[in-house]
Amino acid sequence: MQIQTPFRTDAADTSRLELTGIGVRFGGIVALDDVSLQVPAGSVVGIMGPNGAGKTTLFNVICGFIRPGDGSMSFDGRPFAPVPQRLSARGVSRTLQGLGLFAGLTALDNVTAGASGRHRSPFAAGLLGLPFAARSNRQAVGEASALLDEFGIGSYAHALPPALPYPVAKKVALARALISDPTLILLDEPAGGLDQADIDDLRELIRALPQRADSVVSVMLVEHNVDLIMSVCDHIAVLDFGRVISQGTPDEIKADPVVAQAYLGDREAS
Structure with a gap:
């Protein structure tokens, strides 16, 4: 299946964060391979993938804890070379x-x-x-x-x-x-350890984040809870073995057999 073009929103028509061709290698291990995606202003973008797919590595690249060997990033249309101690000054915040x-x-x-x-x-x-x-x-x-x-x-x-x-x-x-x-907030597995009632509460909080302030806030979400990520995200990118194997709307991701094989699992076979 051909990977879709990185997503944009008509309403914002601008990217808060844009990653182009990001590559990270640890010795002979490829952690990220030619990862390109956009986080439009005012959107909630989810990152899915099985364990070891590169999700946390991607967040660490955005936060400046890992320097990519390949590719580039831009933030609000300007080159972005993040320094962890100055993330907040650039308008980026992260939960762990x-x-x-x-x-x-x-x-x-x-x-x-x-x-x-x-x-x-x-x-x-x-x-x-x-x-x-x-x-x-x-x-x-x-x-x-x-x-x-x-x-x-x-x-x-x-x-x-x-x-x-x-x-x-x-x-x-x-x-x-x-x-x-922040104008960009990174949420790293916010539903971990929560029961269903608390996840429902979290869902409302996440959907309200882009409208919190006068400035347009974008949200980037790494999460294993499939129901949560499908219900709160405008767009989703799926990683597997460090590569983007699919991206699009939640409905498009649900219908993609490549995602079912790599992440959701073949329910019929199971």
Whole structure:
């Protein structure tokens, strides 16, 4: 089957993130091979694939943790060579497969720590009591509190992560990623460890992300939960052995026999 042309949206007509011919090799192992895809502005784009397909490697390339040996990236139409410590300043935020919360900080402080991004003084400066950071830190605390209330977990604001129910901790991690006002947010297996009721709640949160702020927000989602990714994504790219084997709308992905063979499995045979 011929791979479809990388997708675009008529509404936005622009790509927030564009990857062209990305290749990554670890010695003799090919992790990514000629990966090209686009994340249109204001869209939710899913990345699917079996274990070892290259999904996490792709996220690490976008975040600057891995330098590709081949290919190029652009962000809002400009060349993009990400530096992990400056991702937030470029408008990129990411959640992790694990929670990644600071165990010694309350839920509120964990979210506030994410505000060391583009338009605020660093959280560390506030902790040190530097005068220029005081007003900015107060603003960040207010915004963090509002996010926790928006997610329905304001009552946990002063709890430490070890005391948080797992679904609540997941929302804290998402709130921390959102407080820096990203224009691109990368969600790495956000449904992991959640029951169906929490996944339904997560589905609503993800679909609402592109409309959160004045700026147009794009979402890139790596997820093993097929029902979730099919229900929230505008477009999906499927990886297998580091290559894009299919991409298109959820309906197109469902109907693609190549995807059924590589990822969904042959239900008839099973």
